[in-house]
Amino acid sequence: MPTVAPVESGSLTCPACGAALGPYGLDATQEAVCPACRVGLRGQLFRAWWTPPASGLATFERAMEGEAVCFFHPSNRAALPCDSCGRFLCSVCDLPVGSRHLCPVCLSKGLGKEKLPEIISRRILWSRTALWLGVVPLFLSMALWPVLFMSGGAAVIVALVGWNRPGSLVRGRQRWAAVLGLVLGLLQVGLWFGVIFLVSYANSRSHSR
Amino acid sequence: MSTPPLAYRKIPGGGLSWKGRGGLWLGEDHLLEVTSIVVLEQYRRFFFREARAFVVQRTNLRFLWSWILGGVGAALALVAGSALWVALANEKEDWHVAFFVPAVLFGLASLCFLILWVINLSLGPSCRCHLLTSTGWHALSAPTRLGKAERAQVQIAAVIQTAQGPAPTAEAATP
Numbered sequence: 168m169p170t171v172a173p174v175e176s177g178s179l180t181c182p183a184c185g186a187a188l189g190p191y192g193l194d195a196t197q198e199a200v201c202p203a204c205r206v207g208l209r210g211q212l213f214r215a216w217w218t219p220p221a222s223g224l225a226t227f228e229r230a231m232e233g234e235a236v237c238f239f240h241p242s243n244r245a246a247l248p249c250d251s252c253g254r255f256l257c258s259v260c261d262l263p264v265g266s267r268h269l270c271p272v273c274l275s276k277g278l279g280k281e282k283l284p285e286i287i288s289r290r291i292l293w294s295r296t297a298l299w300l301g302v303v304p305l306f307l308s309m310a311l312w313p314v315l316f317m318s319g320g321a322a323v324i325v326a327l328v329g330w331n332r333p334g335s336l337v338r339g340r341q342r343w344a345a346v347l348g349l350v351l352g353l354l355q356v357g358l359w360f361g362v363i364f365l366v367s368y369a370n371s372r373s374h375s376r
Numbered sequence: 377m378s379t380p381p382l383a384y385r386k387i388p389g390g391g392l393s394w395k396g397r398g399g400l401w402l403g404e405d406h407l408l409e410v411t412s413i414v415v416l417e418q419y420r421r422f423f424f425r426e427a428r429a430f431v432v433q434r435t436n437l438r439f440l441w442s443w444i445l446g447g448v449g450a451a452l453a454l455v456a457g458s459a460l461w462v463a464l465a466n467e468k469e470d471w472h473v474a475f476f477v478p479a480v481l482f483g484l485a486s487l488c489f490l491i492l493w494v495i496n497l498s499l500g501p502s503c504r505c506h507l508l509t510s511t512g513w514h515a516l517s518a519p520t521r522l523g524k525a526e527r528a529q530v531q532i533a534a535v536i537q538t539a540q541g542p543a544p545t546a547e548a549a550t551p
């Protein structure tokens with residue numbers, strides 16, 4: 168079977184300086200040098216370099232008599248159902264999120280409450296916050312003992328409030344961190360009460376003499 | 377709305393920069409870059425079907441850090457040695473004991489820098505990884521050492537080629 172030479176779709180540029188490398192200027196096994204900035208580069212090109220995926224421009228077709236229609240555009244032919252609510256969607260309303268297809272309503276619901284892990288760009292890790300609030304003040308307890316009550320209380324509150332909050336996308340909720348933060352927070356509060364008790368006890372002893 | 381759990385697989389190698397601690401994870405259809413700063417995690421997704429090239433660029437950060445860590449460590453060791461020398465040379469004086477304290481403190485600090493210097497050298501040459509998509513080059517926060525980056529490149533290339541199919545090669549063009 169005759170093979171076809173790959174078609175170049177532009178010139179590959181150096182990621183460091185932007186100079187042109189050429190589509191075959193990369194090798195996965197051997198280091199090449201950028202002709203402009205002399206930096207060592209190793210890598211490889213993938214099929215999408217020669218044949219980029221089709222642009223996501225939506226094309227829709229008018230529905231014929233008796234055909235399923237889009238929930239949002241009754242004149243358009245339905246292409247597929249929403250993976251969340253099951254409404255029929257045309258290709259205009261189909262919003263691919265990761266491997267799923269959602270309608271605009273479900274997507275906006277997911278955006279509002281951070282329910283869609285596929286589109287989350289940042290997350291605060293409550294369990295790790297509780298752990299930090301539990302650990303750091305303890306290390307600095309000699310200097311920070313007057314605020315141990317507050318930092319310990321904050322660690323307990325954060326651990327409890329964040330117990331059911333979504334955790335890291337890759338590491339999960341890490342409840343062990345929340346539990347440790349809770350325990351260390353209680354320890355801080357206990358230490359604070361202990362110091363106050365000892366100071367007041369010493370004062371009462373000195374006054375009684 | 378039901379949300380299926382996402383399964384990610386860690387790619388070897390991390391990175392540390394002013395942006396935070398970085399790491400790469402392989403998802404079902406995308407590469408996830410995670411940058412964490414203490415309690416905040418930030419995510420960037422690169423879909424396999426859109427990746428055009430993956431490049432590992434050699435950098436001289438290891439060289440720079442070895443000079444910084446080694447220089448500071450050597451300077452601290454010099455101060456510690458000087459303080460020790462003053463203390464030992466004036467053994468008959470009462471104040472000589474006071475020089476042992478800075479000798480020990482600066483010596484410990486020097487030891488810390490020495491350990492970091494050895495770790496930096498043992499991790500191997502430094503690098504930066506880049507991924508090319510339709511929107512241009514994206515510098516990745518990890519891996520930042522060449523050995524780990526080469527292993528990451530193999531894993532990432534394998535999943536991208538599975539998603540896209542094999543890339544045409546120059547050899548394939550010859551009949």
